[in-house]
Amino acid sequence: MVKICCIGAGYVGGPTMAVIALKCPSIEVVVVDIWEPRIAAWNSDQLPIYEPGLYEVVKECRGRNLFFSKDVEKHVAEADIVFVSVNTPTKTQGLGAGKAADLTYWESAARTIADVSKSDKIVVEKSTVPVKTAEAIEKILTHNSKGIKFQILSNPEFLAEGTAIGDLFQPDRVLIGGRETPEGQKAIQALKAVYAHWVPEDRILTTNLWSAELSKLAANAFLAQRISSVNAMSALCEATGADVAEVSYAVGKDTRIGPKFLNASVGFGGSCFQKDILNLVYICECNGLPEVAEYWKQVIKINDYQKSRFVNRVVSSMFNTVSQKKIAVLGFAFKKDTGDTRETPAIDVCQGLLGDKALLSIYDPQVQKEHIQRDLIMKKFDWDHPLHLQPKSGSAAVEQVTVTSDAYEATKEAHGVCILTEWDEFRTLDYKKIYDNMQKPAFVFDGRNVVNADKLREIGFIVYSIGKPLDAWLKDMPAVA
Numbered sequence: 001m002v003k004i005c006c007i008g009a010g011y012v013g014g015p016t017m018a019v020i021a022l023k024c025p026s027i028e029v030v031v032v033d034i035w036e037p038r039i040a041a042w043n044s045d046q047l048p049i050y051e052p053g054l055y056e057v058v059k060e061c062r063g064r065n066l067f068f069s070k071d072v073e074k075h076v077a078e079a080d081i082v083f084v085s086v087n088t089p090t091k092t093q094g095l096g097a098g099k100a101a102d103l104t105y106w107e108s109a110a111r112t113i114a115d116v117s118k119s120d121k122i123v124v125e126k127s128t129v130p131v132k133t134a135e136a137i138e139k140i141l142t143h144n145s146k147g148i149k150f151q152i153l154s155n156p157e158f159l160a161e162g163t164a165i166g167d168l169f170q171p172d173r174v175l176i177g178g179r180e181t182p183e184g185q186k187a188i189q190a191l192k193a194v195y196a197h198w199v200p201e202d203r204i205l206t207t208n209l210w211s212a213e214l215s216k217l218a219a220n221a222f223l224a225q226r227i228s229s230v231n232a233m234s235a236l237c238e239a240t241g242a243d244v245a246e247v248s249y250a251v252g253k254d255t256r257i258g259p260k261f262l263n264a265s266v267g268f269g270g271s272c273f274q275k276d277i278l279n280l281v282y283i284c285e286c287n288g289l290p291e292v293a294e295y296w297k298q299v300i301k302i303n304d305y306q307k308s309r310f311v312n313r314v315v316s317s318m319f320n321t322v323s324q325k326k327i328a329v330l331g332f333a334f335k336k337d338t339g340d341t342r343e344t345p346a347i348d349v350c351q352g353l354l355g356d357k358a359l360l361s362i363y364d365p366q367v368q369k370e371h372i373q374r375d376l377i378m379k380k381f382d383w384d385h386p387l388h389l390q391p392k393s394g395s396a397a398v399e400q401v402t403v404t405s406d407a408y409e410a411t412k413e414a415h416g417v418c419i420l421t422e423w424d425e426f427r428t429l430d431y432k433k434i435y436d437n438m439q440k441p442a443f444v445f446d447g448r449n450v451v452n453a454d455k456l457r458e459i460g461f462i463v464y465s466i467g468k469p470l471d472a473w474l475k476d477m478p479a480v481a
């Protein structure tokens with residue numbers, strides 16, 4: 001029986017391995033992690049991450065050919081194929097701080113593999129890493145290999161949170177990069193055989209190592225670039241009276257452009273886009289390509305602009321101050337159908353409003369109070385370390401913030417409502433009831449374009465929707481950002 005071990009039981013390691021176990025009953029899959037409570041949660045009915053459909057998959061194969069364990073060394077030693085799916089945060093200190101990928105966790109995983117291996121292994125980069133990481137990993141593995149042979153493959157993951165199970169069941173493509181040697185090609189075929197259990201052969205792409213590593217960074221950069229492009233247009237739409245939804249639709253009808261990923265928003269979030277573009281920027285700079293670096297940096301600058309533009313809209317609409325005003329925040333996760341808040345635009349928006357002394361009342365169906373409080377005081381990039389290794393910020397909870405367990409409580413007596421995540425339930429709230437319980441004039445700032453603005457205006461709200469023609473009220477307000 002082929003044995004797979006995956007180091008890192010996170011948003012990628014957990015779901016990916018669960019699907020491999022489900023689709024390949026003849027393979028034993030063990031997911032290991034140094035963070036013991038996370039492993040305990042994977043072994044319980046309360047999985048450590050919220051992802052639609054995940055529990056059903058785990059339930060079907062856990063204890064059959066899918067196992068979660070904290071015994072990293074034992075399972076790495078026994079495996080034929082070792083996936084590495086650990087954190088690759090942005091460096092906060094030293095060379096490349098604020099841009100380069102911090103490979104501490106990756107290096108530590110590679111050293112463990114080198115130390116405990118007693119048989120030949122295929123080592124698979126599942127984490128998103130800088131181009132040429134495989135070369136460094138090879139050096140670590142072969143330095144002390146006691147004659148054991150390792151083949152490194154790059155097999156980046158393209159799943160998106162909230163749709164991870166569907167993405168894994170029917171991937172647009174699986175990408176496998178390896179050395180162009182006979183041993184490298186053999187390793188590629190071995191990994192291809194795993195995916196071939198359910199992925200059609202023409203969707204399994206094989207490349208050299210560097211193309212696979214770079215393709216992952218490139219794909220995320222292209223996706224984020226589309227969002228920054230449409231968000232840049234949203235500012236122009238507001239200035240001209242165009243409607244960004246109509247513009248996106250018209251643009252996306254061009255088959256060369258396509259309709260997906262053109263939704264204007266308060267900004268993109270998530271653990272990947274910003275981190276991976278910063279990493280790409282750093283690699284360009286290191287390779288003497290400042291113009292290329294500058295080009296990609298602009299995608300992040302527009303994203304930051306979009307978030308601060310939103311905050312400025314809120315403040316300027318409400319008579320240029322939100323000091324001591326209750327503002328309800330609906331949605332804190334970086335997108336719907338996940339409890340993940342890494343790099344969520346809600347953090348920047350909330351911090352911006354707190355900077356103007358607002359009182360925030362936050363509701364998200366999947367994010368707990370402690371989690372929100374922790375995010376609001378955490379330093380930039382500290383979030384991307386295993387929880388038990390995150391630096392302690394030392395600050396107390398933010399006093400001006402309360403977290404509620406439903407949207408009606410959050411909005412009661414509020415002066416304004418900011419919608420920051422596109423949860424389906426926000427489309428069908430009783431906005432008349434909300435309006436009746438709010439201070440007047442009552443504002444809604446829709447950062448995800450989920451509400452029917454016309455209906456809300458009929459109720460009496462003053463509504464701001466990203467990239468849509470402005471209310472007369474908002475037009476008269478001072479300039480934005």
Ligand SMILES: NC(=O)c1ccc[n+]([C@@H]2O[C@H](COP(=O)([O-])OP(=O)(O)OC[C@H]3O[C@@H](n4cnc5c(N)ncnc54)[C@H](O)[C@@H]3O)[C@@H](O)[C@H]2O)c1
Pocket residue numbers: 007008009010011012013032033034035038072085086087088105106108109126127128129157158159160161271272384385386387
């Ligand atoms: N989250 C996504 O949607 C997504 C999608 C594609 C790719 N990626 C990439 O995949 C990688 C992992 O992302 P994630 O979201 O799963 O991160 P995560 O923080 O959810 O999980 C990483 C896990 O690795 C564990 N870990 C760290 N060092 C370890 C070690 N030496 N031994 C054992 N366990 C160790 C941590 O404790 C943590 O549980 C990153 O490089 C990320 O960029 C993420």
Ligand SMILES: O=c1ccn([C@@H]2O[C@H](COP(=O)(O)OP(=O)(O)O[C@H]3O[C@H](CO)[C@@H](O)[C@H](O)[C@H]3O)[C@@H](O)[C@H]2O)c(=O)[nH]1
Pocket residue numbers: 128157158159160161162220223227260261262263264265266267268269270271272273334335336
């Ligand atoms: O039209 C759009 C689409 C998305 N977003 C926002 O963009 C962010 C990222 O969304 P999404 O890409 O759906 O989620 P992620 O889980 O971050 O997935 C991205 O990042 C992963 C990690 O690398 C990749 O594997 C995926 O392919 C890539 O889509 C979220 O804040 C979304 O709200 C928009 O604002 N407008």
